[in-house]
Amino acid sequence: MAHTATPAHSGNLSLPVIPLAELLPWAIFGGLLLILALYFVGAEQGATSLxxxxxxxxxxxxxxxxxxxxxx
Structure with missing residues (x-):
């Protein structure tokens, strides 16, 4: 009883393309959040304390x- 796996559909699979203009604001926002987290973990003490x-x-x-x- 051997079974072979076949794809659910045999058509072309296309991935959605995200335009750079839509991706850039989210990338900047994520980068700013990462920099803020890095500041609080790494430097929030002493002379640089907010x-x-x-x-x-x-x-x-x-x-x-x-x-x-x-x-x-």
Whole structure:
């Protein structure tokens, strides 16, 4: 009882094309979010601190060590 796999349809499969003008704003937004996250994990303490206190530092403390950023 041998069975062979056959495609569900034998027509041409075409992938949707996303125009660069539609993709670019989302790529910029994602890049800015990544840079902001990198700042908070890697540099939000001491002289470069945007927020007073240690709340942000303590919130991202374990992530900071996981990514190799020294903090103490």
């Amino acid at each position: 927020f007073s206190g240690m709340y942000v530092h303590e919130f991202v403390h374990d992530g900071r060590h996981l990514l190799g950023f020294p903090c103490h």
